[in-house]
Structures are given as structure tokens and as C-alpha cells.
Amino acid sequence: MLAEPGFVARxxxxxxxxxxxxxxxxxxxxxxxxxxxxxPVEAREWLLRER
Structure with a gap:
């Protein structure tokens, strides 16, 4: 899935x-x-944190 050119996550x-x-x-x-x-809690916090 990561090698798929159509899949790009922010x-x-x-x-x-x-x-x-x-x-x-x-x-x-x-x-x-x-x-x-x-x-998993740290992962979610990182994903939702403003850059």
C-alpha cells in the first residue's frame, strides 16, 4: 500500500x-x-497535533 502511487497520506x-x-x-x-x-495514545496525539 505504501508503494502505491495513488496513496499519499499527509x-x-x-x-x-x-x-x-x-x-x-x-x-x-x-x-x-x-x-x-x-x-496508541501517543500516536493519536502526534497525528492530531498542529505542525
Whole structure:
């Protein structure tokens, strides 16, 4: 889905449990406005925060 040219999100918050998962996701999200989180509340706050 991330490689699909028609899919462009303004921001992405990804929930991951492991350090390896975080590394893999961040490699995929290289040039996007994205962050990895382990806490869903933090992820939601980041998504909704003004830039």
C-alpha cells in the first residue's frame, strides 16, 4: 500500500512492538512525514497535533 502511487497520506503513525519492526517500518517510510510508536495514545496525539 505504501508503494502505491495513488496513496499519499499527509502523516502516518505506525504502531510497532519491537525494535526490529521499527527499523523495518522507518526504512519503508523514508521520505514521508511518519513516526513509529508503541503507545496508541501517543500516536493519536502526534497525528492530531498542529505542525
Amino acid at each position: 502523516r502516518l503513525a505506525v504502531l510497532v512492538e519491537s525494535a526490529l519492526g521499527r527499523l523495518q517500518v522507518m526504512r519503508l517510510l523514508d521520505a514521508r512525514d511518519a513516526q513509529c510508536f508503541t503507545d
